[in-house]
Amino acid sequence: MLLVTGVSGALGSLVAARLAGRDDVVLGTRAGLPGTRRVDFDAPETLPEAFTGVDTLLLVSAGYGEDDTVVARHEAAISAAERAGVRHLVYTSLSGDGDHLAYALAHRWTERRLRRSTTLDWTILRNGLYAEFLTWIAAPDAGNRITGPLGEGRLAAVAREDLADVAVAVATDPAAHRGRVYELVGERPLGGADLAAALGATYAPGTLADARAAVAASGAVPFQVPMLASTYSAISHGFLDGTGVESDLRALLGGREPLDALDVFVKAVREG
Numbered sequence: 176m177l178l179v180t181g182v183s184g185a186l187g188s189l190v191a192a193r194l195a196g197r198d199d200v201v202l203g204t205r206a207g208l209p210g211t212r213r214v215d216f217d218a219p220e221t222l223p224e225a226f227t228g229v230d231t232l233l234l235v236s237a238g239y240g241e242d243d244t245v246v247a248r249h250e251a252a253i254s255a256a257e258r259a260g261v262r263h264l265v266y267t268s269l270s271g272d273g274d275h276l277a278y279a280l281a282h283r284w285t286e287r288r289l290r291r292s293t294t295l296d297w298t299i300l301r302n303g304l305y306a307e308f309l310t311w312i313a314a315p316d317a318g319n320r321i322t323g324p325l326g327e328g329r330l331a332a333v334a335r336e337d338l339a340d341v342a343v344a345v346a347t348d349p350a351a352h353r354g355r356v357y358e359l360v361g362e363r364p365l366g367g368a369d370l371a372a373a374l375g376a377t378y379a380p381g382t383l384a385d386a387r388a389a390v391a392a393s394g395a396v397p398f399q400v401p402m403l404a405s406t407y408s409a410i411s412h413g414f415l416d417g418t419g420v421e422s423d424l425r426a427l428l429g430g431r432e433p434l435d436a437l438d439v440f441v442k443a444v445r446e447g
Contacts, residue, residue, distance in 0.1 A: 180235050180252070263296040266297065303417075306443070319375070325407065331422075333433065
């Protein structure tokens with residue numbers, strides 16, 4: 176039995192759609208919605224029942240929070256999986272070039288925790304930043320200008336649809352991927368000028384200080400401010416362009432060409 180967590184989220188919902196109707200798959204949501212098991216990492220007492228009879232666990236990162244919160248969630252999930260006799264855990268992590276991001280620590284901690292397990296087989300999917308995420312940090316403003324401080328940097332963005340396809344392929348045949356760490360970044364890095372040209376917009380990058388102030392003034396919770404600021408900084412200074420990362424994306428897609436991240440970005444912006 177395969178259990179997929181986080182199916183109410185963006186990536187998890189795509190995975191769930193691909194696995195719909197399979198008798199050997201169960202879905203987990205924090206609220207325990209109809210047709211799902213309740214999997215609430217902030218309430219570890221829900222996990223023993225949720226993990227009963229599960230052979231493979233696809234742990235979609237619960238990475239939205241402060242480091243200590245996220246680490247506690249992942250520790251609860253991994254420990255419960257060990258106690259429940261889960262055989263294989265597939266974890267959606269962060270690409271190897273993302274260590275300068277403020278949210279990298281909890282991912283790397285989780286990877287270390289899996290390697291220390293004496294009972295679990297594991298596979299780590301190091302996902303690059305989503306092409307759809309660019310609509311949050313680089314969408315045109317009311318004056319049709321992209322002002323996000325991306326500098327001259329580029330992002331090797333990847334479509335969520337592709338990451339969902341990879342997650343399904345690995346989680347439904349986990350033995351073939353035992354002990355593997357896969358890098359899943361895009362093949363075509365995108366810069367601010369590329370994004371603007373595709374939309375007929377102007378690229379006029381601001382400063383990191385301006386971006387930080389804008390995020391803080393938007394009503395974001397405190398931990399989101401360094402998360403977004405570090406993302407801008409890492410892109411603008413050339414740390415997320417895929418250089419030095421050998422992507423496994425195409426191979427895990429069965430050799431098909433990944434979706435074009437620029438097309439995904441443009442579509443997401445136009446659909447609002």
